[in-house]
Amino acid sequence: MSASRHSASGSAASRRRWAVIGLTGPAYLWLAFTVLLPLSAMLYFSFLTVAPIGARVAEPTLGNYLDYFRKGFYLTLTGRSLWLGVWVTVLCLLLGFPAALALAKYVKGRWREALFLLVVLPFWSNALVRTFSWTMVLRSDGMLDNALQAVFPGLPHLDIMFTFTAVVIGLVHSFLPYMILTCYISLQAIDDSLLEAARSLGAAGPTVFRRIVLPLSMPGILAGTILIFVPVIGSFMEPRILGGRGGFMLGNVIEDQFTVVFNWPLGAALSFILLAIVLLILAAFYPLLRRNLQGLA
Amino acid sequence: MTRLWGTALRVYLAVTLAFLYLPIAVMVLMAFNQSPLYKLPMVWDTVWFEKLVDNDRLLTAAAHSIVLALANTAVATALGTMAAFAFARYQFRGKTLLQILLFPPITIPWLIIGTSMLVLFFWIGIGRGLHSLLLGHVALSIPYVVVVVGARLKTFGPVYEEAAATLGATPWQRFWRISAPLMAPGVIAAALFAFAVSFDQFVISYFLAPPGWTTLPVEIYSSIRKGFTPEINAISSIIIFVSMGLMLVFARLYRFGGER
């Protein structure tokens, strides 16, 4: 093993290449076979008039993609889904980061592990049951309404059920743990001695936060943002249950093409458009990300 | 000043936890409510727990979910951590492409992925079954693991490993004695996510499970039609309490947050 230090750079490079292949190979082979390959089939379908199953004759067409721009309501729905994504992600960030900070820096010893696990636990409850429990809390004459009435009698009845607000509350609740955890694992890695050194050099609290804590916790914030924003814009269950009349999102339309009508090509096209939008947003923010993460590697 | 901040933040953390547990508390409460339609005011009764004991279908489904989630966690965490490590510590051509390829599983609705998996699996002849289920679950969990472990590795940077290298440590030693302990909280968080992804996974399980073999989420979602009774609340409550117990035991025995 020690011979590696003395061998020519070519051999070290090839050893590195094997390391990379060995490390990424299994995961990507798995992904390729189970996700990427089937999705390629779907991508192919999205350019056909109908799914070529059961002796149907399919013709190539760009119609599914063009319809997205031709029929106004798809764009409206996309806007609505993106808006939902932004609201939920920003709220999760504002609410989750301080909690993560508290957990990482202001809680000591065994408590920290216990609380960390407690944050994760709601994940393991079934999403449908959780969402349904929210309906019991948020509906008119529900638990929240009754609690408020008890404290301020004579208040008009709560009317947030079946609205955009209810959907946001439900989704923030579901996805908040992601943000707390990803920020936590970044924050927790920041060496306390670094912060002490900064303070001893005369930096005030806010400065320490802005110039040390925040940049170093960026990877966590970023991870949380991605893990929240992306699934939220494609979500359909919470919007359906909590949003009532206003709960129709892009995710629902995609679902319809498989469960209500046999139109896989359209469903596939809409999904890939969604993917394209996500990647475009990422690409737009890339220069900003690069600058922020540069100091770390 | 710091002390004031500290207390304020701790109080805030408590409030956040209360928010996170509000629906859980409601869920547990409703498990003890007599009304099958969740009618308030509450009438205390343990009838749903009693019915649960006889509900073989639901109990078997829960057992299946747990087994599947454990298998999924083991495999996905292992595969994902390796890939995350490669991304964080090596530069190579095609790295960006590989990172982009992590997005389809989390962006594209699972319904599409499930349907296309089913079509592909039948076409190549492996069909539905436990193997297909595991293939599907792990594939969906891998991106989460990679992102979470990656964030952890990014924050730490390769500085410790490089220091160890200059002191003569081999790559193997560097990995197991430096990288692994530093990654540990990230890996644990990723494993917990992977478990959650699988345990609460409805769509893929619905498509790929062999007929007659269900998981808990499939049972719950399917019972929307038949009648969503508080038996569901009962079993969810049991799962929450058992998990809580397990987690607290785990926290007592292992310290993974570092010494501080």
Added chain:
Amino acid sequence: MRSNSDWRGSTRRNFARYLVLGGLALAAGSMGAAGAASAKDLHVLNWQGYGTDEAWATKLFEERTGCKVVHDYFNSEEEMLTKLRTNPGTYDVVLINSAFTQAAAKEQLIQAIDTSKLTNWKDLNPKLRDSTYLNTGGKTYGLSWVWGVTSFAYNTDDIKTKPESVQALWDPAYAGKVGWRDDPVEAVAFGAIATGQDPNNPADLDKVKQKLLALKPQLKTFWSSEDEWNKHLQGGDFEIATYWSGSAARSKKAFKLPVEFVIPKEGAIGWFDGLSIAANAPNLDCALKFIDFMVSPEFYVKWDTTVGAPASANDKANAALPADAFNRVVMGQPGLQERLFYMAPLTDDQRKQFTELWESVKTELGK
């Protein structure tokens, strides 16, 4: 204090431990699952809680014939078709709504039924039994099983006088208190009936769209299953909503909800479900016996009286119900059949058109 090296060891041990545990558990689980299947199994594909999976019925059937009934479920007709397409040779009996039977037969997903083997065939109501929806090319592809009406129901505690017109759903008196089923074909059908058109082939779709858009101040929320409907009514989310006849009977009887079902003067949507046999069914013999059992008065009367069911396609079975049963009183009322528009098969293109219309309406309603 534990050092990093202790932790490294335990991480590795845990990893290995979980890997082995997981593998063993999975192996055990798969062995358990494999042991469950056997040759005499009858695979049935249906909605959950829709008669074929009644515990007492499957038990009785198994005792008599030795065929063990194993169920798989779907949540929409389209899903049922997808399951048939992607699981060839898996299912025996499939429940297919008559509007879909022709399409399934054309796609060769189901096989012709040998009606000479069915003892209850002669007692079935000819209008449904011999319908062209279920019979093509001289062959029978679906055995008419149950039928019902899609209309609307209301909360008798909140609404004191019974509405007689479908326009009640658009009545400003009920603004913000109306529930609606989230289904494109049903929505278009209601819009058509409310604008005096044929729900199966509305001449002026634009008029239908405008009528549906007029629901904006009326609708509180959508529902898509009987259970959701019950919970919404119970919680006071809506007071009047579209609904199915059989489900209304169940809500009233089994859940004791103050529900009254209305078949308005303009007419309502009729539908009937058929039991079909999948192509390449592994257990044809058991399948024929099962569907025969399902249309028998013996099964039907117990099903309706204990749980609540849609009306039977077997006249003899209907006649055997108690005199005050919903299915005899409401469904047997004179002049009903003339007011019903039975759901006809639709082409893929028609379905796409209706779906798009409904989606654009829903988008507007959500603003």
